[in-house]
Amino acid sequence: MEPERCKVNHTLPQPVSFLLSKLRENGYETYVIGGAVRDILLSRTPGDYDIATSAQPSEVIAVFGEKQSHPTGISHGTVTVVSDGMPIEVTTFRVDGDYTDSRHPEDVRFTRSLKEDVRRRDFTVNAMALDEDGTVIDFFGGIRDLKAGVLRTVGDPKERFEEDALRILRALRFSAEYGFSVEKSTSEEIFRQKDSLLLLSVERIWKEFSRLICGTYCAPILRKYFDVFTVILPEITPMRNFEQNNPHHIFDVWEHTLAAMMVAPPTPVLRAAMLFHDIGKPSCYELGQDGIGHFRGHPKVSAVMTEQILQRLKVDTDTKETVVLLVKAHDVPLEPNLKSVRRRLAQYGEERVRLLLQVKRADISAHSVKSACRLPELDRFERILDQVIKDRLCFSFASMAADGKDLIEMGIPAGKRLGAIKKQLLNEIIDGVLPNEKSALLQRARELWESDG
Numbered sequence: 001m002e003p004e005r006c007k008v009n010h011t012l013p014q015p016v017s018f019l020l021s022k023l024r025e026n027g028y029e030t031y032v033i034g035g036a037v038r039d040i041l042l043s044r045t046p047g048d049y050d051i052a053t054s055a056q057p058s059e060v061i062a063v064f065g066e067k068q069s070h071p072t073g074i075s076h077g078t079v080t081v082v083s084d085g086m087p088i089e090v091t092t093f094r095v096d097g098d099y100t101d102s103r104h105p106e107d108v109r110f111t112r113s114l115k116e117d118v119r120r121r122d123f124t125v126n127a128m129a130l131d132e133d134g135t136v137i138d139f140f141g142g143i144r145d146l147k148a149g150v151l152r153t154v155g156d157p158k159e160r161f162e163e164d165a166l167r168i169l170r171a172l173r174f175s176a177e178y179g180f181s182v183e184k185s186t187s188e189e190i191f192r193q194k195d196s197l198l199l200l201s202v203e204r205i206w207k208e209f210s211r212l213i214c215g216t217y218c219a220p221i222l223r224k225y226f227d228v229f230t231v232i233l234p235e236i237t238p239m240r241n242f243e244q245n246n247p248h249h250i251f252d253v254w255e256h257t258l259a260a261m262m263v264a265p266p267t268p269v270l271r272a273a274m275l276f277h278d279i280g281k282p283s284c285y286e287l288g289q290d291g292i293g294h295f296r297g298h299p300k301v302s303a304v305m306t307e308q309i310l311q312r313l314k315v316d317t318d319t320k321e322t323v324v325l326l327v328k329a330h331d332v333p334l335e336p337n338l339k340s341v342r343r344r345l346a347q348y349g350e351e352r353v354r355l356l357l358q359v360k361r362a363d364i365s366a367h368s369v370k371s372a373c374r375l376p377e378l379d380r381f382e383r384i385l386d387q388v389i390k391d392r393l394c395f396s397f398a399s400m401a402a403d404g405k406d407l408i409e410m411g412i413p414a415g416k417r418l419g420a421i422k423k424q425l426l427n428e429i430i431d432g433v434l435p436n437e438k439s440a441l442l443q444r445a446r447e448l449w450e451s452d453g
Contacts, residue, residue: 003115003139010040010134015083016049019064019090020132026063028055029093029114031129037136038125041146042178051090052129054112060090076108093117115139119154122167123174127154145183151175152183161189165196169208172225176215194228205232206313213275214266219258226254235305236275238282245293250368253281259366265358269319273326273359276306303328325352326359334360336380341388342430345395350385357382394429394436397422402441410442412449421448 012020016032023030030053036046053060060079061069070087072080077092094108095116111117114129114137121127124142131137140154151174153160153167161167168190175182182190197205209232212218222229230237239254251259257278264270280301286294306327310320325348334344334357344353357378364374394400402425404418412418425441425448428434434444 003137004141004143005138006136006143008040008130008134008136010130012132013049013086015086016051016088017132019051019081019083019088022063023051023053023055023060023090024132026055026059028053028059028063029112030055031114031131031137033091033118033129034121034126037128037130038142038146040130041128041136041143049088051088052093052114052117053090054093054114055090056092056110060092077110095120121154122160122164122170124152124154125174125180149178149180150183151180152186153189157186157189158193161193161196165193165199166204166208168193168197168228169205169212172221172228173208173212173215176212176218176221178215179217190225190228194231197228197231202313206315209313210268210272213261213271214268216266218271219262222258222261223254233309235279235309239279242282242285243293244281244295245287245291247292248367248371251366253278256366260362263362263365269322269326270355270358270362272306272310272319272323273330273355274362276309276323277302277327277330277359277363279305299328299331322352322355326355329356330359330363332356334378334381336377336384338384338388339431341381341384342393342395345385345388346426346430349396350389353385354382357385394426397426399436400426400429400441401436401438402445406438406442407445410446412445417449417452421445424448 012032020030020032030051032049033052034050036049039046055063057071057074057077057079060081061071064081064083068082070080070082072078072089073091077094079090080087081090082088093111093114093116095111118127118129118139124140124145126142127138127140128142129137136143141152145152151171153171171182171186171190174180212221215221226236226240236254239257240252242253244251244253244256249256257275260277261271261274264274278295278298280298280303281295284295284298284301286296288294303324307320307324310323315323329348332344334340344356348356361375361378364371364378388395392399397403400422404414404422407418407421408414412421425434425444428444429436434440
């Protein structure tokens with residue numbers, strides 16, 4: 001069967017074009033392959049460019065020299081070539097052997113056939129090749145599926161997902177990012193093989209899932225494939241259809257969560273914070289005598305559950321700590337006055353206060369219309385925050401006009417009492433009863449120290 005071909009008007013980066021030309025000049029078939037071709041057809045700028053070639057690894061190294069060539073995946077035919085400072089993966093056309101661990105082929109066999117190479121790829125929209133002259137070569141209907149916005153596997157979905165269970169999450173991630181609908185037999189196989197996700201390393205799961213939740217269309221995917229996601233996040237199971245019975249809410253816990261996620265900016269930290277911010281609600285539910293549901297203490301419970309989940313997924317420490325803090329603090333009041341702003345800055349720091357503003361906006365936006373009146377308060381809080389930063393007002397030890405060394409020099413020994421005095425000085429500065437001036441701070445420190453004597 002002859003492949004479908006079409007022309008695209010796209011100028012490849014010079015380092016990529018150079019590699020294609022150089023390999024061609026040496027008699028090898030060479031193409032841009034995979035995701036870059038998909039993005040070019042969608043008029044998106046590719047994040048990176050991968051090259052597939054009939055040249056074997058030793059031949060690639062011979063063409064570009066050992067100085068430019070790095071055998072980063074030699075057993076699978078991949079050589080990373082640095083072209084004009086740009087690292088580009090160049091992989092030999094290959095046929096994969098059997099997959100026995102739902103992750104890696106037992107062996108690979110190099111081939112001179114482009115068709116055999118793309119046959120092993122996951123989805124039709126990722127199985128297209130781009131020639132140096134702008135011709136897209138498509139053996140398996142990727143052009144057609146891309147136009148229709150459909151995601152389907154190359155060949156039998158059962159085989160593709162059995163080869164690598166991560167393709168289940170990749171399918172859902174592509175759908176969340178691009179708005180693709182998943183072809184019927186592909187979708188059905190995702191549900192059938194969902195438990196195979198447990199065979200994957202947690203690092204691979206988080207890498208795909210953190211991108212998925214940042215997708216423009218993540219909410220409908222999380223909704224439709226809820227039963228799939230409970231395999232890797234069983235803690236979300238009670239959230240669906242859990243009615244809140246509260247006048248501030250118009251959704252159940254799960255639908256509120258999805259609505260809040262769609263308002264939050266698409267970063268892993270913020271989307272994860274919104275996904276988990278109410279995960280503890282079902283276990284905290286109490287129905288009052290007035291018929292209204294209450295969830296006392298749910299931020300703390302949600303934060304504990306969030307930390308457990310992110311630890312299990314081996315999420316990096318900074319992301320984990322920030323998400324847990326945002327979940328725990330999502331109900332903390334942000335009152336639009338100078339004292340409150342400076343106290344929150346002292347408590348969390350500027351970066352996390354700004355993230356908390358985003359979390360609270362998303363949370364409130366997913367409440368009832370009645371709750372929307374709280375949004376202008378957040379705007380006023382943010383304006384005061386901006387002014388505090390602009391005016392460089394003191395809200396931390398680092399911005400105090402006198403530091404610990406100054407207090408030690410005036411005779412206060414290092415230790416717990418020194419720390420307590422510094423904290424008292426900062427609180428009085430924030431409360432507006434003590435100016436942030438060195439002489440005033442030292443005088444007040446002496447008073448506090450002598451009052452202990």
